[in-house]
Amino acid sequence: MKVTPKEGHIEARVGNDEEGYSEFTLAPKPKDAAGASPTADAVRGSWGGAMSKAKLSDTLSITTMLVDVSAEGPWLAAVTMNFTVHLESGDVPVVVKADYVDGKVDGASVRWEKVVWHRTVTATGQKTELDGNPLVLQVTPDGGLDGKFEGDDGFPFTLARRAAPPAKPSFDATVGQWGGEMHLTIDDGVVESLVIGIDKTGENAYEAGSRGVYTVVNKAKEHVRIVIVARYKGRVEGDKIVFHSTSRKAGREDAKALDDVAPGVLEVTPAEGKITGRVGNDKDGWMTFALSKKPN
Numbered sequence: 046m047k048v049t050p051k052e053g054h055i056e057a058r059v060g061n062d063e064e065g066y067s068e069f070t071l072a073p074k075p076k077d078a079a080g081a082s083p084t085a086d087a088v089r090g091s092w093g094g095a096m097s098k099a100k101l102s103d104t105l106s107i108t109t110m111l112v113d114v115s116a117e118g119p120w121l122a123a124v125t126m127n128f129t130v131h132l133e134s135g136d137v138p139v140v141v142k143a144d145y146v147d148g149k150v151d152g153a154s155v156r157w158e159k160v161v162w163h164r165t166v167t168a169t170g171q172k173t174e175l176d177g178n179p180l181v182l183q184v185t186p187d188g189g190l191d192g193k194f195e196g197d198d199g200f201p202f203t204l205a206r207r208a209a210p211p212a213k214p215s216f217d218a219t220v221g222q223w224g225g226e227m228h229l230t231i232d233d234g235v236v237e238s239l240v241i242g243i244d245k246t247g248e249n250a251y252e253a254g255s256r257g258v259y260t261v262v263n264k265a266k267e268h269v270r271i272v273i274v275a276r277y278k279g280r281v282e283g284d285k286i287v288f289h290s291t292s293r294k295a296g297r298e299d300a301k302a303l304d305d306v307a308p309g310v311l312e313v314t315p316a317e318g319k320i321t322g323r324v325g326n327d328k329d330g331w332m333t334f335a336l337s338k339k340p341n
Contacts, residue, residue, distance in 0.1 A: 083184035085150045089114045092190045092204040094190040101200055106132050108138075112204060114182070115221070120148025120155055122180065138167040143177050155302060159196075214315035216281055219243045219251070223320050224294065234261035237270070241335060243313065249281040251270040253288050253311055255324065258298065270298040277311050285314040285322065 093111040100106050109127040114120070122145040130137040141164045145157035162177040178194035185191050190204040222242045229236040237258040244252050259271045273295040279288030288311040294303035307329060313322040318337065325331035 075299045077135070082186060083188075085155050085183075087153075087154055087183045087184035088155050088190070089116055091207050094205065094207055096202075098201075101180070106131065108201060111207075112182070112192065112202060114155075119146070120157070121146055122148060122157060122182070124180070128328060140167060141175070144181055151181075154181050156181045214317065216249070216251075216286060216315060217245060218315045219286060219313055219320050220245050222339040223335075224334070225339055230258075232330075234259050236332065239311070239324075239336065240309070240339070241336060243286075243320075251279045251281075251286050251288070252275040253279060253313070255311065256326075271295060272303065273304060273306070274300045274309075274331075275309055275311070279311065279313075285312050286313050 052202050068311055073314045091111070091113045093108060093109070093137055096107050099108075105125055106128055106129045109125075111123075111125045115125045124141075124143045124145065126141045128139050128141060141162050143159055143160055143162045148155045148157045157180045159177045162175040164173045164175055165171070178196040178199045180192065180194055182190060182192045185203075188206065190206070191201075192204065193199060193201040220243050222240065224238070224240040226238045227236045237260055239255065239257045241253060241255045246252050254277070255273075255275050257273045259273070260268055261271055263269050273293070275290045275293040277288030279286045290309045290311070292304050293309050295306045296303040307326055309324060309326045309329075311322065311324045313320050316319075317334070321333075321335045323331045323333045
């Protein structure tokens with residue numbers, strides 16, 4: 046048999062002088078899709094869950110591990126691990142979180158340089174920063190995630206893919222008018238209505254206004270309608286927008302003018318089709334709420 050390589054194919058001649066020769070051209074055989082090796086893009090997504098107290102050493106077990114890799118764009122990986130430290134005095138649960146950035150594709154793998162790990166002792170809230178390990182991830186042919194924290198104190202792991210957590214509503218979803226009549230009984234009266242309006246003023250910056258009408262019982266046992274009106278400026282903090290009042294006034298609904306009262310705080314979290322949160326202050330107390338959007 047004689048084989049001559051050509052661009053994208055081979056030309057072959059097979060046979061013998063007695064029986065003759067056959068000439069043919071062969072192209073590369075397509076790789077069966079079911080047996081195709083996963084590429085680096087397969088690493089993207091959410092992985093992990095319970096680890097059945099996998100023992101890493103005599104003094105350390107890992108109970109849960111979650112890895113979330115960005116769905117697109119730059120290679121980001123958020124890692125959450127729950128450990129149990131085994132001491133003579135008893136087991137101590139701790140949580141370790143790490144945010145890996147700027148991952149680099151290396152063949153079918155993705156590699157990240159080491160970052161700081163943030164450890165929290167669950168029972169006490171004590172926080173410690175640790176010198177983390179480089180991370181490498183690759184999807185195996187059977188669809189699992191083969192990972193390793195590199196280094197002398199690192200360890201390998203294998204995780205299954207899990208459903209991605211529901212996308213959290215954008216903070217911009219809080220913009221608009223919310224609330225209306227409530228007739229909600231509270232300790233010292235009834236919340237007749239609460240309306241909150243929110244505008245976006247910049248990157249992670251918002252302003253809000255609120256108007257609440259309350260029926261309370263005064264010292265003369267009279268039912269009096271009180272109005273509280275406030276303006277706020279706020280910024281995103283974690284999973285909510287925290288507003289601090291720039292103006293807050295209160296008084297009888299039938300009064301000609303309202304009086305200045307103690308500053309207040311408004312905390313707002315976007316939810317599916319509504320906003321939730323609380324309003325008030327430590328001195329006068331807090332009121333929680335869940336408000337739907339007002340019709341246009």
